[in-house]
Amino acid sequence: xxxxxxxxxxxxxxxxxxxxxxxxxxxxxxxxxxxxxxxxxxxxxxxxxxxxxxxxxxxxxxxxxxxxxxxxxxxxxxxxxxxxxxxxxxxxxxxxxxxxxxxxxxxxxxxxxxxxxxxxxxxxxxxxxxxxxxxxxxxxxxxxxxxxxxxxxxxxxxxxxxxxxxxxxxxxxxxxxxxxxxxxxxxxxxxxxxxxxxxxxxxxxxxxxxxxxx
Numbered sequence: 001x002x003x004x005x006x007x008x009x010x011x012x013x014x015x016x017x018x019x020x021x022x023x024x025x026x027x028x029x030x031x032x033x034x035x036x037x038x039x040x041x042x043x044x045x046x047x048x049x050x051x052x053x054x055x056x057x058x059x060x061x062x063x064x065x066x067x068x069x070x071x072x073x074x075x076x077x078x079x080x081x082x083x084x085x086x087x088x089x090x091x092x093x094x095x096x097x098x099x100x101x102x103x104x105x106x107x108x109x110x111x112x113x114x115x116x117x118x119x120x121x122x123x124x125x126x127x128x129x130x131x132x133x134x135x136x137x138x139x140x141x142x143x144x145x146x147x148x149x150x151x152x153x154x155x156x157x158x159x160x161x162x163x164x165x166x167x168x169x170x171x172x173x174x175x176x177x178x179x180x181x182x183x184x185x186x187x188x189x190x191x192x193x194x195x196x197x198x199x200x201x202x203x204x205x206x207x208x209x210x211x212x213x214x
Contacts, residue, residue: 117143
């Protein structure tokens with residue numbers, strides 16, 4: 001579970017709106033292909049690796065961009081699904097979650113961050129909407145994690161210094177499965193290993209085109 005608070009969405013869950021999508025049952029935490037690459041192109045490899053690590057904990061499925069809370073899958077990503085799904089266990093049992101996408105963003109958090117970091121916006125009947133397709137999920141979260149003023153910390157610089165645990169602690173208020181929040185899961189303890197492998201992958205994609213000592 002993630003993002004500040006549990007939010008009651010504008011729609012109740014309709015069984016026709018999603019299909020069951022089961023992720024893999026067993027993992028080799030050293031296999032980088034278990035942690036899908038981003039749809040977004042370019043950017044800081046350290047931030048990109050962090051994004052893949054967050055999604056390993058929040059949406060550990062082969063099609064993470066389409067996942068909503070409980071592991072179901074939606075096909076329409078023209079905007080945030082905003083499905084209100086009842087929480088049946090854990091500290092927020094009985095509340096409603098609208099968490100969706102690779103980073104399990106609640107609908108209110110998505111709209112808040114999309115206003116800041118989304119490259120485009122759409123208008124319909126005087127209402128704002130933001131495309132939720134994979135590259136835009138990545139773009140918004142990338143912009144958010146890169147915003148040192150928002151976090152009061154330079155996340156990229158911390159990662160370059162090897163301070164992953166400090167970064168995970170900082171982000172755990174938002175993504176509570178990262179190891180210091182109220183809802184750790186089976187992936188939490190493996191996140192440092194996942195980060196190491198995906199960072200190697202991200203750096204290998206760039207070769208000599210990126211200053212690793214920056």
